[in-house]
Amino acid sequence: MATDRYQFDTQRLRAGYEPKEHNYAVSPPIYQTAAYDFRDVENAAGLFGLREPGFLYTRVGNPTVAVLEERVRTLDKAAGIIALASGMAAISYTLLNLAEGGGRILTSPYLYGGSTDSFKKIYPKFGIKFDYAKNIEDPERLAEEIKPDTKAIFIESISNPNTVLLDIEAIAKVAHEHGIPLVVDNTVATPYLYNPLAHGADIVVYSATKGLNGHGNAIAGLVLEGGNFNYQTEKFPQFSEKYYTLRDIDNKLRSFPEVFPDAPFTNRIRFNYLNYFGAALSPFDAYLALVGLETISERLSRQSRNALTLAEYLLKHPQVEWVRYPALKNSPHYGLYKRDFPKGAGGILSFGFKGTKEQREAFLNSIELFHYHVNIGDARSLIVNSPQTTHGELEAEEKKIADIPENLIRISAGLEDAADLIADLEQAFEKAVS
Structure with missing residues (x-):
């Protein structure tokens, strides 16, 4: 069902799901399976070669999870999305994907405590350091705090617990002038109250445990990308790496931007970080998030x-x-x-x-x-x-x-x-x- 033409309140109920493709079930079914039979050898080769859409193993993709992904992607008007097992997985995979190999993240001081503590305890051991911006509320001076190895700016749209609002459009402008993306944790606002991508952000993360679900009964996370940022620069060499697993039918090695030109960021998370670190969202929790999203x-x-x-x-x-x-x-x-x-x-x-x-x-x-x-x-x-x-x-x-x-x-x-x-x-x- 092509829902892009509909308004938000229709999309939250219908986007990403066509009943006739699921035995006419009105509510998206819970595909509680670990793996999926291949039609034949050619189908298996197409799925593993990323030349054919479909599902092969629930760690990297599941039909119920895919409905949730497509529904939120539509609501946020994003180019790409990936659902994960928690909001912290969404944050960690995003920052590792950006600063892989080392670098700095310029961040707002107004953040969830778990984010702040992880920035201190975990990431420095992977060569990633954090600078707390002194001028996050003064974007004209924020540029002074961007260093040569700064890989992104990370903020919350409505901060927890102080409800600080920032001028995201102005911060995005500064980020883009320096060739780095703006990452916005939109957990508190949800796409109903605010759309960071429409205001210049490049990457949005959610703890879907919170307002997206809204019933305190599931843990989930999401990462979305706007599709407009160019990752094929010297600042992000990891996106230009060519992989054997991305080879074409002639065995030519390819990079993520070559295979997924519209959504290289989230697909790199899916086939590198989710695939091998494994923070997969369960089909049942995806179903609960879909039910919560309806209201x-x-x-x-x-x-x-x-x-x-x-x-x-x-x-x-x-x-x-x-x-x-x-x-x-x-x-x-x-x-x-x-x-x-x-x-x-x-x-x-x-x-x-x-x-x-x-x-x-x-x-x-x-x-x-x-x-x-x-x-x-x-x-x-x-x-x-x-x-x-x-x-x-x-x-x-x-x-x-x-x-x-x-x-x-x-x-x-x-x-x-x-x-x-x-x-x-x-x-x-x-x-x-x-």
Whole structure:
């Protein structure tokens, strides 16, 4: 079914799936199989030679996973996509693919704590170093921080937990002037609220565990590419390498851009990193993500409204020192929110608890309706003390750079009635300070 001509709310239900190709099943089937029979020897040769589309082993491709990939690719208007077993797999495969052999990544300081900690612990052992941009909110000066061996800029579209918004169009311009791609983690925004590729980004990563799925029941990740960046330059020699596994019918060795001119980045991840590192998304988890994706518009709209309602309530509360949410008129990011996020600012907000450590902990222990755990984007409302949990890996100086004070509490607004959520916060505040 050619769905490119349809609007977002039709595509989220129909893109990437044609019932008549699956015994007319209305819902995409779960292809719970490890491998697939070949029609004949010629079919096997065509599949292994990448000359014929199809499936040969679920580690590198599966029909259920392929429906999820095509649906999200359509929503993001991307040239290529690959689904993986987690959002962290999406980030790691992306950065390894870019900086293979060594190099630097210029990154925003406003990131998920797991990303920041992995940048410190894991990648330097592979020759990849990270520079935290001092001018990420001032793109005109950002160019000063790009070094000769910088391979990419990495940012979040809505940061976790501070909900920082950045001028992605301006940052993309700087990146492209220096021959490097812009990578955007769009997990919090999802393609419903924001499309980084349409604003100049080259690569988008998702933890599909969060808002894309929206039900807290599956772990998944995605990498997408815009198809406009040229990887065949001296800065990225790995993309010009020719492989025996990519040979043509005459046994001529070829590179990924030669075989996949529209999507060399994600296909290189699929046939190198996914194939041999193996973070494959299971068919069942892909199915769960597809089911969750069907309600993404309603969920993100309601979560954005609830988050704003909670932010406005907290802004007036005597036990709250500050509130961070882009849709608040006093937010330093309100201008970018009005320009780039017409459908809402998402379900994440944070606030500073005014009181002692013991009172803050009593507040969290008194919560009854909110779930106290570390996920985000769930249909249920969640609350957590990020500095001690999701960003607990960060050392004091790293928290200072990321602007994460110890009294920060993060909320992921769900779909409950906002009045009930406010009542739950109110009773917890009362118990904490009594």
